[in-house]
Amino acid sequence: MPADFNGTWNLVSSENFEGYMVALGIDFATRKIAKMLKPQKVFKQDGDSFSISTTSTFRSYLVEFRIGEEFEEDNKGLDNRKCKSVVNWDGDKIVCVQTGEKKNRGWTHWIEGDDLYLELRCEDQVSTQVFKRA
Ligand code: VLZ
Numbered sequence: 001m002p003a004d005f006n007g008t009w010n011l012v013s014s015e016n017f018e019g020y021m022v023a024l025g026i027d028f029a030t031r032k033i034a035k036m037l038k039p040q041k042v043f044k045q046d047g048d049s050f051s052i053s054t055t056s057t058f059r060s061y062l063v064e065f066r067i068g069e070e071f072e073e074d075n076k077g078l079d080n081r082k083c084k085s086v087v088n089w090d091g092d093k094i095v096c097v098q099t100g101e102k103k104n105r106g107w108t109h110w111i112e113g114d115d116l117y118l119e120l121r122c123e124d125q126v127s128t129q130v131f132k133r134a
Helices: 017-023 028-034
Strands: 007-015 040-046 049-055 061-066 071-073 083-090 093-099 106-112 115-122 125-133
Touching (some): 017 028, 017 115, 017 125, 040 115
Antiparallel strands (some): 007 040, 007 125, 040 049, 093 106, 106 115
């Protein structure tokens, strides 16, 4: 039985989100705002179907996918670069590979105790965020 990510999660800590945003080419003014945000994630997981909505007072982002099925991702409101994305299980983690202009782009989510983790990767930058159940 795979991990159950269903629920509402609030950001409690963030490491090197700045470096991740720089690697994505996000401008200074946007980064200044974005790094102050405490986004909330709502996961809906039904078998291999997922939706992850990330909301904040500034920008919000929704991604929907099925495990193992490649999809076009537009990253609207983030860096707006299109990529081909695919998410797979790695044990109890979900691992997204985002193939496009930026090398080594993707993210991994997993649960540790009561906390939701997110590792965001772009080029040589790694950001780690931790969320707690709302
Ligand atoms: O998360 O890719 O959960 O695809 C934060 C909005 C969204 C703040 C960060 C605005 C998205 C930032 C991180 C402006 C530059 C992300 C995935 C995994 C969902």
